[in-house]
Amino acid sequence: MGLGLSIAHDGFAKRLAEEHTLESRVAIEAFLREVETRAFRIALMNVRDRDEALDIVQDSMIRLVRSYSRRPSEEWRPLFYRILQNRIRDVQRRRSVRSRVLSFFGGIEGEEYDPLVTAPGPAADNPLDRVLAHDAMQALEQALSILPARQREAFTMRNFEGLDVAQTALAMNCTEGSVKTHYSRAVHRLRELLREHGEEHWHERATD
């Protein structure tokens, strides 16, 4: 009798665990679906290579699912963006090492990576407003590429991704005060940079 109860209890516990796993899987899949395109766009903006950007997003997803899926779901977003930013930095570091190694052979000395050369172009059949929005984003991306990395990260997470200050601090592994400073400097510097290139025109295109 005792043995029967124990087996029944084990079966019930196993079913509960399975249901919980399924529930978690559904929840994390929904989260990944929600962030994947935005994360890809952010990665692409930083590394300017579609395949590498896809790798970064995929690795970040794997890392989140493996290591943090049991954490409360409200922590997933800052965790995911922290992982994403780490992966972006790794790719950039690898790229600079690769370029150093290649320059060792004397082949590409002086050749510098030009983001404009590899920037994705608009699809030919895009309507005018898409082209205008694309131009605005391209101007913003160029301005962003000039910012220090921490300012760029703060702006990306706060503005593009809508993380609040606490979440951004979590994602950037710094204090909330630092987030506010980085973000504020980023906004002012971006405005200056875009004003130099005609902010009014930029703004019209961005909000069209």
Next chain:
Amino acid sequence: MNERRTESERLSEFERGAKQAFDASVRELDAATRQRLVQARERALANAGGARFGLKWSWSLAPGGALAVAALVALLLVALHQRPTQLGPGQFAGDLEILLGQEDLAMLDEDIEFYSWLEDQPELAPAGTNGDGVG
């Protein structure tokens, strides 16, 4: 005072414009890229219980990039024996490690350092609230 408010309004307008430009660029993503992202998500979920340092699909290494890296390393080793180099032995070893590494260096200490920090943090503010009103 009026000028300050105007400046603040301009900043908000700029922030809104930036967000809209980014959102539009996300909407513009083509179907092929979206499909590849779906595949990436499926792989991530399928890999959930996989080995921590197991092999995984790589878009950027798919066309034979791994072979290219191996060839590059071989060339480097040969070249190091044939000509003097400005790279110190430590830097060379570090470069090789980065070139060959499948795992990210930044990730190695992430779990320990990050989680000890995370545990010390107060509860996160509810999504959508901005603690400081910036942005």
